[in-house]
Amino acid sequence: MPSIEPEDWRHDRIRAAIEGRNPTVLAELAAAYAVIGDVQFLPGYALALTKTPGVDRLSDLPRPERLRFLADVDLLADAVEAVCRRRDPRFRRVNIEILGNTDAFLHCHIWPRYEWEPAAIVGHPVWGYDPLHWRDPAHALGPAHNALRADLTAEVLQRRDSEEFRFDPPDLERGA
Template sequence: MTNWREDRIGSALRGENPTVLQRLPGGFAVIGDVQWLPGYCVLLTDDPAVGRLTDMPRARRLVFLESMERLGEAVERACAESDPAFRRINLEILGNTDPYLHAHIWPRYDWEPPEIVGRPVYVYPRQRWTDPATALGPRHDPLRAAIRRHLA
């Protein structure tokens, strides 16, 4: 069996990706492996051959973008309920690292360092992506459940 992290879309299609929150018309809503910004989610395309938004016909692009907006709103509502310091969400389609289409939904908080809070999350130190202290785990289950509830 392939490690789900090595085949995120294939493992989601097979029902083996533990980060999947819900299948949406435009792909899979997943909670991020890391949660240094609690509620971080990603919308994965359900077609691993799609590398960029422009690879899809216009109608399919709009479905993906609508699903991104739906996941963004669910994250926004769940984070606002769980943390009074919730500020806003950032929606990003970057495509610089992973070869498949995906969109990041980043919650932003007033407790973030002032020199970072108004900037892209990628100015955070690189080790944030591998810090075991912020790895997705059972302590994130209430937030995961709230995002699912708002997606329903």
């Protein structure tokens, strides 16, 4: 595995997004950055990264901020589903996961799933793929994904700017 230099954007993906150095950012949302995944063995894989540095888990956020983050996850998942459904007739569904077992920052995986996946994996979490599959250079994000990236960005921005996906959490302090 290649070493990560301290100034490498992957060392602190959230700070890099805030500073405009994270090349995977598709769009800035209310509480998250929508990003395309570093690997694309399931085309359309994306993540929502919290915009709040130092937040390790969803429960670290005050409830209104949790709801904003989850609304952004919903927006991104809807955009991924729309793009993947248009691009591949064998699109199956979207899986949404907040795990936090490896990376100590709040993020949510949006995994498109396809009928063409191996039968032993298609009905199970993506973590069942062989670890070598994840590191295969053929699946690394790169210029071959520019059209997919453009489609995802357009869908995310359309939703972000629409009334349908506008979200104002209730003022939980006043019981509204």
